Amino acid sequence: MAEKRSLFLGFDFGNEDIQICCYNQKTLEPESVTLRKGDRPYFYPSRIGLKAGAKEWVFGEEALELQEKGLCQVADNLLKRTEDGTETMLYDTAYPPAYLLEKLFRKCLTLVTLKFPGEGIAKLTVTASELNESIRTVLKEVFSNLGIKEDRLILQSHSVSYEYYALSQKKELWSNDVGLFHMDEEEFHYRQISINRKYTPIPVGITQRDFGDILDYEEVLKGDKERLEYCFLNLAKSLLHKQLVTTIYVTGCGFEGDWADNALKELCVGRRVFKGQNLYAKGACYAARESEEEEKKKEFLFLDSDQVTSLLFIEGIKNGKSTEIPLWDGYKAWYEGPLVQEFILTGDNCLKLLVKDLFTLKKEYHEMILEGLQVRGDKTTRIEISASFKDRKTAVINVYDKGFGQMIPSSGLSWEQEIKL
Incomplete structure (x- = not known):
């Protein structure tokens, strides 16, 4: 019997982790897919390892555990290596990014298959912090080899996934502009969505300001909670001063824990504030689903930070x-x-x-x-x-x-x- 293509998936591909969301046809919302046991079950380490003395590949947490025991060598920073076109040396053999990513994403798709047996992929969106031509070319090749051709594959940046997520919420949450604070191991920035309802389709644009020189992930790891909260709150207030921002989202590993919670409570005055770690994966999932809805595609025009406005x-x-x-x-x-x-x-x-x-x-x-x-x-x-x-x-x-x-x-x-x- 032919496989039923009913899955709409969103993959958030990062240097450290991969997150997967699947669109729930009953709740009409994306849901995170559990990828492993233990802490952070929705995060799958974007690592692939080759066992010593064997041609056996291992993935995720298993690869990291074997690496600690000296039983395998691990390829990491795969997104960055793909962006730069850098090969990875494992036991004196050079492996190109496309080769390693094909194995890694095959493993991810296998995990999805186990969760949804008998269901095929209708559309899959891969999102990443940035998507240069090198990354796009490699990802198209990888997923084509995995049986997902370009007619079922969407590639988009975190900026666009953020836009899809924000505008898929209740309309009162985006009646004015929408803001996002993001902090991870590499960057801390603020992105604000602007909507121009005078055009059809409605252009949805985004501006970004980087603040890694003021606050970064290393400061969070030091744990000076009072200083962190003071810096973040003052920065946020200055950014939002006289701005009509309806909703604020906060995401990235830098905001895990409770160091920013009191500051976020202050920002709630006159607006809604949400904190979570699956915004981009869910936004990618919305994009996959909405690519099938002609009216939704006609309503908005989502612009990336690279697009001319x-x-x-x-x-x-x-x-x-x-x-x-x-x-x-x-x-x-x-x-x-x-x-x-x-x-x-x-x-x-x-x-x-x-x-x-x-x-x-x-x-x-x-x-x-x-x-x-x-x-x-x-x-x-x-x-x-x-x-x-x-x-x-x-x-x-x-x-x-x-x-x-x-x-x-x-x-x-x-x-x-x-x-x-």
């Missing part, structure tokens, strides 16, 4: 009417390839560019003078415009004189201008 236009004539012609596909990540278009100049050699912010609705006009270019009155001045980005806030406009077929050769002239968004 400004629209870029050139003023021109189309079908005989003045119009704003898009120069950049809105909401693309800044590092994606340029958008290249051709235009005919009919007036002068001055291009009028417009930048429109999606959230503040602020408009800024820029002029680009194509010095040395003669604009012919017979509509034979053809140019190519390429729009790309140096970073999320710096657009680069390149213009090239294309000539006009065999009639008029190109002058070879080109122009470049940077625009700060």
